[in-house]
Amino acid sequence: MDEKALADAQAATSVLVRQGKVSEPVGAMVIPAQHGVLFAVGGRDGELYVNGRTLTRQWADDLRAEVPDLASDVTRLQATCAEWLDAPPQDRTLALAGACTDPDCHTPH
Known part of the structure; x- marks a missing residue:
């Protein structure tokens, strides 16, 4: 796993915590790759943040280009995000x- 990428993603999530968008990163889903990582966390406003940014279509495309071996995981996170958009916003x-049921997922619980 790319330790620098993980540290960068955790730092970006810490900014979200300081901004009050995420109460704490304990519900994070960490999906590692050899050269990159996806650090996904739900927000207080019902958003899904990945590597410190709201998971928009553009950010998902950028992540696929940045970490192509995690493209299917980005798609899975987009599906989760779409499900959340179908429900009233709540603290996520x-x-x-x-x-996550992915055996390669390292989710801190």
Whole structure:
């Protein structure tokens, strides 16, 4: 796993915590690759943040280009984001905790 990428993603999430968008990163889903990492966390406003940014279509495309071996994981996170958009916004800070069944996923619970 790319330790620098993980540290960068955690730092970006810490900024979200300081901004009050995420209450804490304990519900994060960490999906590592050899050269990159996806650090996904739900927000207080019902958003899904990946590597410190709201998971928009453009950011998802950028992530696929940046970490192509995690493209299917980005797609899975986009599906989660779409499900969240179908429900009223609520605090999703812990929503990802335990939600992943991927054996390669390292999710801190």
